[in-house]
Amino acid sequence: MTGTHQMLYRERLRSAKEAVDLIPSVAKVAMPIAAGQPPAILAALAERARAGAIDNLRLHYLLCTGVAGTSVFDFDLCDQIIPISYFHGGVERALDKRRSAEALPAVDLVPCHFSQVPRSLVEHVGVDTLIATVAPMDADGNFSLGVSTDYALTVSRKPGIRLILEVNANMPYVRGDCMIPISSVTALVENDVSLPILPAAPSNEVDDTIGAIVAGLVEDGDCLQMGIGALPDAVCSRLLHHRHLGIHTEMMTVGLADLLKAGVVDNSRKQTHVGRSIFTFALGDQSLYNLLHDNPDIEAHPVDYVNNPFVISQNDRAVSVNATLQVDLNGACNSEFVNGRQFSASGGQVDFVRGAYASRGGRSIIACHSTAAKGTLSRIVPALTGPVTTSRNDTHIIVTEYGWANLKGKSVAERAKALIALAHPDFREELDRAAHGAGLYA
Structure with missing residues (x-):
């Protein structure tokens, strides 16, 4: 100085x-x-x-x-x-x-x-x-x-x-x-004060089931983006036996930090920023903040770079994992509204959905519980009750606790059938009738 x-x-x-x-x-x-x-x-x-x-x-x-x-x-x-x-x-x-x-x-x-x-x-x-x-x-x-x-x-x-x-x-x-x-x-x-801590989101059996399904879609050498919340954290906890993973993510999370500490992430298979994990913001616990401090293997960059779909696509086998609130029978996702009111927002979901799919061998994964409101509402719905966050043209892989479906290359009828199979059994007959009524099977 x-x-x-x-x-x-x-x-x-x-x-x-x-x-x-x-x-x-x-x-x-x-x-x-x-x-x-x-x-x-x-x-x-x-x-x-x-x-x-x-x-x-x-x-x-x-x-x-x-x-x-x-x-x-x-x-x-x-x-x-x-x-x-x-x-x-x-x-x-x-x-x-x-x-x-x-x-x-x-x-x-x-x-x-x-x-x-x-x-x-x-x-x-x-x-x-x-x-x-x-x-x-x-x-x-x-x-x-x-x-x-x-x-x-x-x-x-x-x-x-x-x-x-x-x-x-x-x-x-x-x-x-x-x-x-x-x-x-x-x-x-x-002003020297402690940074805000984001408590770990409590997970449940459904989160763990979805986490295992998503982790099964991740291969050694993939480059990861994880969203916020219990579902992405559940995925990270299931990746501890993978090897040579990379990180290019908007948010550096405790789950991703755990993969770094375990040596699961080494960024050796990336095409950009080889050997370094890239993020634009971090929020978690003190151990995460300690890991970031003066670490030559981790870098922060502005979001108009990190979340640029073209930049994301430059790493082969980019895999994005995000959550949503509703999926309609066409495959469109509402990640913003609950009961007709703003609950969340799009954030970088669409940035990474598009960037991951554009990468060679990349996969965009959007996950959700099959139901909400203690099982009384289906998250797989005939029509969204909020704005379209990720369009049906962009969705790739949808996951619930009942499995996963690759929507790419599928017709409207094929999508509806695949998504109904991911719904809770209590709602499948009702959704099938709705699909017929909407002419999705015509």
Whole structure:
């Protein structure tokens, strides 16, 4: 670290209050995903809003944690700090419930593939400020975005962007294309706190059954992307006897980290970034964060690179594993709505569905339980009750606890029959009648 770097650091160091006072009262602000969201800066923004010093601050983000949920996204501040979400999770659902009770509109959600979020923020929204948590400055005067490179790096390179960074000694120093130089920074805040932890999703017998089926579709030497939740974790737990797996994934998970630690992943069969695991954000437990810290075998890159379907396809035998909420008899998937309301969002599902299938020998796998609501509703349905997330033209392999079906090359009638065979037996006759009634067998 040179004397110039240290001088610039000292010049930019501020209290959290001083730093957020640099943001106009009307602003378009972006923050990274989850563990990259800066708690001290967010708390100071919330206090400024309570003091009446913010008029209209639109805060753009994807996947919120309690850090924001208990500060800037306090219900009473939503007229001043407006959440603009590119995903929909627990914080947003809680806000929606409260707002619905008071006849207010739901949280604004921007439908967008994860790979397209950086361009949306820079080109279409025109954000003017980025707030983010970073690792301490390195010897070259750079700050690693650590576990949340996602869209933050691309936004940080927007000409004229206001960069307010929270330096946290507990943020892993992650290598890769994830660095912000001190010369670009507007203000720095120091705050050493623990990163948010994502508890392991509880699994059940159905998850384990599906995990075993999916793991049976994975071959030695495949390059993996795993989604979030109990199903992908169940798959990872069944891959511990595989060999020479690779990782090119949007989210680095505890399950994937376990495969790295076990030596199952060595990235030796990849065509890009040989020997290195690639991700764009991470969320999990402390052991995951420890693994990422200054690890030469793991790199973070921006999501418009990691989730670019063409980039994904450059590795042979790319395998994507994601979950969905509903599959219709044509093979289209709804991964976003429950009971007619926004429950989740598309994230990077379609990015990897298309990228994996485009790779030589690649497979896109979408899994779900056959039923919901304690067995009273079928997830295989005649027609979706929400938007199409992954179209019938894109779906490849569908898995439930009753098996799997490759939909590629199948006619509408063949798809309907294959999907009905994956449904719970209690619903198969009803689905068969619906398929006949809809003319799918004609």
